[in-house]
Amino acid sequence: MTQRIARNPHAESKKDWRARLLPRRIEAASNAAIGEALTVRLEALIAQFAPRSIGFYWPLRGEFDARAWIAAWLAQDASRRAALPAIAERHAPLVFHAWTPDAPMREGHHGIPEPLAQEALTPELLLVPCVGFDRDGYRLGYGGGYYDRTLAAWPDAALPVTVGIAYETCRIDDGVLAREAHDLPLDAVVTEAATHLCQRSRAR
Numbered sequence: 001m002t003q004r005i006a007r008n009p010h011a012e013s014k015k016d017w018r019a020r021l022l023p024r025r026i027e028a029a030s031n032a033a034i035g036e037a038l039t040v041r042l043e044a045l046i047a048q049f050a051p052r053s054i055g056f057y058w059p060l061r062g063e064f065d066a067r068a069w070i071a072a073w074l075a076q077d078a079s080r081r082a083a084l085p086a087i088a089e090r091h092a093p094l095v096f097h098a099w100t101p102d103a104p105m106r107e108g109h110h111g112i113p114e115p116l117a118q119e120a121l122t123p124e125l126l127l128v129p130c131v132g133f134d135r136d137g138y139r140l141g142y143g144g145g146y147y148d149r150t151l152a153a154w155p156d157a158a159l160p161v162t163v164g165i166a167y168e169t170c171r172i173d174d175g176v177l178a179r180e181a182h183d184l185p186l187d188a189v190v191t192e193a194a195t196h197l198c199q200r201s202r203a204r
Helices: 014-029 032-049 067-075 146-152
Strands: 053-055 081-087 094-099 105-107 113-115 125-129 132-134 161-165 188-190 195-197
Touching (some): 014 032, 032 188, 094 113, 094 146
Antiparallel strands (some): 188 195
């Protein structure tokens, strides 16, 4: 049975939640069967939203690696586009640069690879890594605030569809923490065991 955190979220800071959840995420990420099940659910959800372009992320330790799935998704239709985030400067909103499986890469801020070509692309859908998430679709991240700043400064009138990528072991059943003014819920969260459609998604 999958273990989940089920305690009062207001009793712990976000820093405490990260310390508690990150080891669980690393353990889940090491399980190939969990990764395969998450891939199946992700593919089904993306088919439902049917974006023409997807922004994703270069995986850090414990994060689901979507690169192989993105490569296969691109290969199915030549008109599809994918992009990786880049950090122009610390604490600035993310920008997205076009990516293909054979794209030359460079090391960006925090040592995270970014496409060398720096071709700007505004994705219709974002895959967002989660340290944890709650029943309302609010995400617990690393605390850098990059995705919050990015969505606040999004260049298009309509925000992208946001899909959190997480594991059931990192689901917090009774909330994360008191909401902050800049917090936005995700449209959906995909795990190996469930696809959690959130209120924002149902309203689209």
